[in-house]
Amino acid sequence: MLYRIFLLFFLVVLPFRGLISHHNDEHPAMVYINTYLALAKYEAKNYGIPISIKLAQGMLESSFGSSELAVNSNNHFGIKCKTYWIGPTYYHPDDDFDRQGNLIDSCFRVYRSVEDSFRDHSIFLRYSTHYSPLFELEITDYQGWARGLQRIGYATNPRYAEMLIDIIRRYELYKHDRDLMDNLN
Secondary structure (H helix, E strand, C coil), rough: HHHHHHHHHHHHHHHHHHHHHHHHHHHHHHHHHHHHHHHHHHHHHCCCCHHHHHHHHHHHHHHHCCCCCHHHCCCCCCCCCCCCCCCCCEEEEEEECCCCEEEEEEEEEECCCCHHHHHHHHHHHCCCCCHHHHHHCCCCCCHHHHHHHHHHHHCCCCCHHHHHHCCCCCCCCHHHHHHHCCCCC
């Protein structure tokens, strides 16, 4: 009996393993896009942030919605508390260090919903003078936006722009920006 189970496994399951893992590699990204595309479009129309950038940042910062921060605080953009935040908080290790150089937990914003996270991200970028140079770029210039976010200091990873651009190209998110522009004209 055990021999038949092993034989079945080697003859039936193993040949399809590559197909199964490939499907799983694409699945989280496509689920994220399908789940949040309409919300990203709404935010783009109301705040002028490219759909491609909104989705790519959300995907990268939240690991497609599965990161500890996203799951425990609905924070899909890694937005920290800042001194003026008065809402709920969540502490999680990121890139803050104490005076002795030890990694300490960073304070992140907590949201009631992912929609609130998307909205706060839009407000955070749109109404901060720090990020105002981004809004001089065309909404279809995802490369300029990605490089601008890195240059201004949205994230500490020196490859941040490259990572965003890679996600945008891999999933052809730039097409949504073009569609938005076509619909606005």
